[in-house]
Amino acid sequence: MKDAADRLAAVTANIAEAAKRAQRKAGDITLIAVSKTQDAAAIRPLIAAGQRQFGENRVQEAAAKWPALRAEADGITLHLIGQLQSNKAEEAVELFDAIHSVDRPSLVQALAKASDKAGKRPQLFVQVNIGDEEQKGGCAVADLPALLAEAKEAGLEIAGLMAIPPADIEPAPYFALLDELAERNGLPLRSMGMSGDYETAVMLGATHVRVGTALFGARE
Template sequence: MSLSDIKTRIAKACDAAGRNVDDVQLLAVSKVQPLDRVEAVLQEGHRLFGENRVQEAAGKWPDFQKTYPEAKVHLIGPLQSNKARQAMELFEAIHSVDRPKLATALARLAQELGHCPDLFIQVNTGEEPQKAGILPREADGFIAECRALDLPIKGLMCIPPVEETPSLHFALLAKIAKRNDLAGLSMGMSSDFEQAIALGATHIRVGSAIFGDRVAPEA
């Protein structure tokens, strides 16, 4: 698999769903990938990437952006409140707003800094106790709370349970987004992004299918 293969699959999925391919953004998930692999994808012309950890992103993207200033990075992993300031400087968008404490911290920093990345609220569609995200039944209230804080909420994000049919979770996320007048849907990964596109995904997150298997960091 390669970047061009993934783009071909995205185009076919959009065509099958009657959607414009320009309405689906591909986040190349570069977490725990060797720098030479990330560089190769940048050299192919791709400019939108996803990272899971603030510290890892801070260690590589400022340098990459010196050479590729148009490259954009989104945070797709959990965000600790004490890393919020750094995240707001690093990322064009944060896909993992998942609790009131974090929303309050982001709102305070947005006032202080005078800017804020685009934000997506993470919904724990499978109600998994080990997974981050607001519960579906609490999503409407939390969206309203974030809007009251004047946060730029652009959409919702989910990571379906691995043992369940992902399309059920994508449909649930789309339903919550629609009733809250949110256009953005960050959903779908290497194994299921075609299903996500069929159900309205605007941002898909693909890593191993572009870069190859992840390389574990040295201990």
């Protein structure tokens, strides 16, 4: 328990320090604890320490553990940060409060249909393939305006953009580009930055950082 509380306090302090350096308010940055592959026993100490925002990669994994965890604690917000198949849109809308991986027209249509059916509208981010990497999900930078227009036409409100910069390269230019794209398209939120670079992301405009290892410790 103490380890979880200490790690949470350290990450929160680092976010506050980075925000201060960027003349931003720490309260404007949402810390998402990435709990993918972590079991309930690993997650509970963070909840006990006060963490309420969690990120999962897969619908099935989240469905297996979060209903019980949510029954134990109030105020949990669940973010889907992994790729989403269109045929899982309905389940995702039921389970998640925010979806960070909207990246193609077929998913926009599936989410619009699922949201209407559920009478529930998760907060949505468009994932941008900021480094133009073949193996990564995300909408190409050039396709972003068309996808945003399609979402609007389908009745979906897009709140922001999400990106994962290429590994092992200085991330700052990619964060700056995502910030600029969000600004250009009038979107208030930027989901960017992970355990190794969240402070840089905060300096460059992140409103949501997705931190796993720094909160849960290194994987076995």
